[in-house]
Amino acid sequence: LQKRLEDRHILLRITDRAAQVVVQESYEPIYGARPVKRYVEKVFGTQIGRMILKNQLLPKSVMTIDSLDGKSFRFETEDWVQT
Numbered sequence: 001l002q003k004r005l006e007d008r009h010i011l012l013r014i015t016d017r018a019a020q021v022v023v024q025e026s027y028e029p030i031y032g033a034r035p036v037k038r039y040v041e042k043v044f045g046t047q048i049g050r051m052i053l054k055n056q057l058l059p060k061s062v063m064t065i066d067s068l069d070g071k072s073f074r075f076e077t078e079d080w081v082q083t
Contacts, residue, residue, distance in 0.1 A: 005063075008052070015067070017067045018067045021067045022040060026038070026040075044073075047073075048075070061077050062079070062080050063075060
C-alpha cells in the first residue's frame with residue numbers, strides 16, 4: 001500500500017496499536033500473510049482511496065492510522081514537513 005502511495009508523495013504511518021488490531025483481526029497461521037494483506041487492502045486501502053477522492057488526503061501528506069479502542073481505526077492526515 002505504501003508503495004502505491006509513493007507516486008502521490010504520501011507517507012503512511014501505522015501505530016503499534018493499529019498493527020495489533022490488524023494482526024488480531026486477520027492473521028491465520030495456516031495461510032501466512034495473505035489474510036493480513038487482504039485485510040489491510042480492504043480496510044486501509046478503501047478508506048485511503050475515499051479520502052483521496054474527496055481531497056481529504058493530498059499529495060505531500062502523512063497519513064497516520066491509529067486505534068484507540070482496539071477495534072476501530074482513526075485516520076489522521078498532516079502536511080509532510082521536510083527538515
